[in-house]
Amino acid sequence: MGTNSIRYFLWAFLLILLQALIYIQINLWTHGIVIISAFIISTYPTHWGRNAVLFMGFFVGVLFDAIYMSGGLHTIASLSVGYFAPFLRQYVFDVDALDFQEKWCFVGFNQIRNTIYFGGLSFFYLIIYFSLLFFSLKHIFLISLSSFLSAFLTTLFIFPIYNFLRKRLIRR
Amino acid sequence: MNRLIYFFTRYQTGLLFTFLLLIGFSFFAFGSSYHQSWYFNRMGNIVFRLHAFRENVLSPGKYVRVNRALSEENALLKAAKIQEVRILVPSNDPRAIVKNVDTTKLLNFHPAKVIYTSLNRKDNVVLLDRGSEDGIQRHMLVMDAHGVVGLVAKTTPHAALVATSLNENVEFNARINTTSEKAVAKWIYSLGRDRILLTEIPHKSKASKGDKVSTFGPVGESNVPGGVPIGTIISVEASPTGNYLEAEVKLAAQMERLSYVYCIEVKESGYTDLIKDYGDK
Numbered sequence: 001m002g003t004n005s006i007r008y009f010l011w012a013f014l015l016i017l018l019q020a021l022i023y024i025q026i027n028l029w030t031h032g033i034v035i036i037s038a039f040i041i042s043t044y045p046t047h048w049g050r051n052a053v054l055f056m057g058f059f060v061g062v063l064f065d066a067i068y069m070s071g072g073l074h075t076i077a078s079l080s081v082g083y084f085a086p087f088l089r090q091y092v093f094d095v096d097a098l099d100f101q102e103k104w105c106f107v108g109f110n111q112i113r114n115t116i117y118f119g120g121l122s123f124f125y126l127i128i129y130f131s132l133l134f135f136s137l138k139h140i141f142l143i144s145l146s147s148f149l150s151a152f153l154t155t156l157f158i159f160p161i162y163n164f165l166r167k168r169l170i171r172r
Numbered sequence: 173m174n175r176l177i178y179f180f181t182r183y184q185t186g187l188l189f190t191f192l193l194l195i196g197f198s199f200f201a202f203g204s205s206y207h208q209s210w211y212f213n214r215m216g217n218i219v220f221r222l223h224a225f226r227e228n229v230l231s232p233g234k235y236v237r238v239n240r241a242l243s244e245e246n247a248l249l250k251a252a253k254i255q256e257v258r259i260l261v262p263s264n265d266p267r268a269i270v271k272n273v274d275t276t277k278l279l280n281f282h283p284a285k286v287i288y289t290s291l292n293r294k295d296n297v298v299l300l301d302r303g304s305e306d307g308i309q310r311h312m313l314v315m316d317a318h319g320v321v322g323l324v325a326k327t328t329p330h331a332a333l334v335a336t337s338l339n340e341n342v343e344f345n346a347r348i349n350t351t352s353e354k355a356v357a358k359w360i361y362s363l364g365r366d367r368i369l370l371t372e373i374p375h376k377s378k379a380s381k382g383d384k385v386s387t388f389g390p391v392g393e394s395n396v397p398g399g400v401p402i403g404t405i406i407s408v409e410a411s412p413t414g415n416y417l418e419a420e421v422k423l424a425a426q427m428e429r430l431s432y433v434y435c436i437e438v439k440e441s442g443y444t445d446l447i448k449d450y451g452d453k
Contacts, residue, residue, distance in 0.1 A: 021226045031292060050185045058192045065199065067219065069290070069297075072199025079196055083189045132200060133292060 004045050007104035012040045012060065020067050031130070031146040034157045037064050037074060038081045038125035042089070042118055043105045043162075050086055057082020070133075077128040081121055092117045107165040114162055115155065122158075123151035220331045223287045224301065279397060280437040282307050284332070286430040294361050295341055298322065298334040298430060308332045311395060312435045313387070319401040319424025320344065320387060321433050332435070337368055337402075338427055345388035346370060346402055348379045354388055357402055357421065366423050368403060373417040379408055385421050395438045 019036050041057045048056075061078030065071065093108045108114050127147040134143055180187065284306075288299035302308050304327040312324040314334050322336035335342050338359050346357040348370075355373045363369060373379055383405045389398025403421040411418045 020222055051188055054185065054188055054192060058196070061196065062199075067222065069219070069288075071202075072196050075196035075199055076193065079189065079192050083185075 004047070004104040008043075008045050011043070011105055012056070015040045016060070016063060016067075019064070030142060030149055032149040032153050033126075034154050035064075035074075035122070035126065035129070035150065036154060036158055037061065037078050038121045039118055039154070039158045039161075041078060041081050042085050042121045043107065043165075044085070045104055046106050050083075053085060054079065054082045057085075073129050073132050076132060077125045080128055081125045084124065085121055088117060088120060092120075105165060107162050109166065111163070111166070114166065115159070118158060118162060119151060119155040122154040123147060126150045126154070217328070217330075220287070220299070220301070220328075223299070278439055280307070280439060282312075282435040282437060283432055284308065284435060285432055287331075289427075289430055291338065291365055291428065294339075296336045296338040297325070298336055298433070300332040300334060300433065300435075301330070302435070303328050303330045303332050305329045307437065308435050309437065312437055313396045313400060314433050314435050315400055316425045316430055316433050318426060319403060321425045321427070321430065323396075324435060334433075336427065337423065337425070338365060344396070344402065346385050347388040347398065348373070348377070348405070349384040349386055351377055351379055351383070353377050353379065355385075355419075357385065363420070365427055367406075368421045368423055370405070370419040370421050371411065371416065373408075373419060375410075375416055377417055379405060379417070379419060381405055381407060397436055397438055400436070 015036055019034075022034075037060055040060055041053065044053050044056060057078045057080075058075060061075035064074035064078065068074065089106070092113050093110075108117065127143065130143045130146045130150075282302060284300040284302035286298050287301050288297075290296045290298075298314075298321065300308070300314075308324060308327050310324055310327060314321045314324060320337055322334045322339065323342060324332050325335040326333040337344070337357070340359060340361065342359070344357040346355050347353070348355060353374055355370045357368050357370050359368050370385060385402045385405060387396050387398050387400045387402060389396070401424045403423045403425075405419045406422050408417055408419040410416075
């Protein structure tokens with residue numbers, strides 16, 4: 001296990017602690033929550049293989065389920081994000097052309113692409129989460145609305161974090 | 173054999189994903205009962221400490237201890253006030269209500285702070301920061317300052333899990349105060365967070381909008397004290413089968429804003445004496 005991986009695990013631990021301590025729940029006409037689990041998985045180091053990402057997604061999900069007593073909802077959502085994150089990353093960023101292969105935490109240079117990538121994965125995570133939570137076709141509108149609002153809140157919440165990391169990247 | 177090895181190597185990520193996903197779905201499938209007991213047993217202490225830590229860290233600075241002490245005192249004072257709840261003596265006649273009984277001999281109120289609440293599930297629960305070492309026992313009725321919150325489902329030495337009235341597995345025997353008729357109060361997910369369904373109301377009942385509903389009192393082995401408010405009827409209509417009436421009840425308890433609750437312990441000895449005195453009258 002390289003130093004980069006250890007630093008990434010510390011980073012993931014910090015984010016999990018942050019999520020556990022600050023649980024923001026907003027109830028307007030729908031359910032708005034901030035879940036940064038997708039962000040933890042989507043910043044996995046570039047040199048990691050897909051299997052490692054899957055394991056990371058699984059364990060982060062189990063941990064979130066333990067914290068929120070949510071019975072496998074986070075595990076399934078987070079595992080799915082772990083599976084599809086590399087595809088989306090390859091699609092949104094031209095990863096092969098970048099020269100930061102050894103960075104411990106992945107954040108792109110382009111702000112718009114960053115937002116599409118992290119926001120998209122958060123939305124994907126949350127739509128799986130809410131679909132399993134309500135588990136009813138009757139609530140499809142509520143599921144979509146809750147996922148959209150929560151993804152928006154989550155992106156707003158993580159925006160300063162990845163913006164900070166991006167600036168550090170540019171400075172180097 | 174080589175082909176098999178090639179197959180596993182070629183599709184290892186997909187197979188691993190499927191395998192882990194199946195584990196995730198097994199958590200999900202057993203989520204209602206298995207998940208609760210499993211996580212509660214093994215993770216209960218960790219989660220409790222985490223929530224307690226979050227509570228302490230995020231509470232306002234140096235006043236946190238003073239604030240906590242004042243809240244506890246406030247809870248005790250509220251509990252003292254609630255001890256005027258009427259007791260319904262178990263009898264064949266549901267109207268056998270004993271008024272002005274000194275409930276301090278019969279009931280014991282344990283204040284507890286809510287540290288976790290779920291509202292979006294079909295089996296909603298509340299986690300309390302008091303457990304069996306503080307006198308909380310299984311099947312105790314839990315109420316806030318306004319009405320019934322739920323029943324204690326499980327206890328550990330320092331925490332207790334309450335199955336709230338917003339839980340499809342919980343049913344109460346209820347009494348309509350104006351007509352003294354018995355009914356069954358239960359919750360269905362589609363009713364939302366502030367309503368509960370009152371079923372099995374006799375067909376000839378004159379229950380109407382605005383009538384108060386409270387717990388019925390001890391029936392059989394149930395130790396739930398009577399007269400604790402459940403809510404107010406907002407609509408009455410015939411059940412789909414037509415055999416009895418059904419009513420929608422607005423819950424008295426504020427489930428979305430729970431802070432302190434009271435677990436009601438029924439003292440067996442005092443209750444038995446009261447039953448002997450009044451039960452057959």
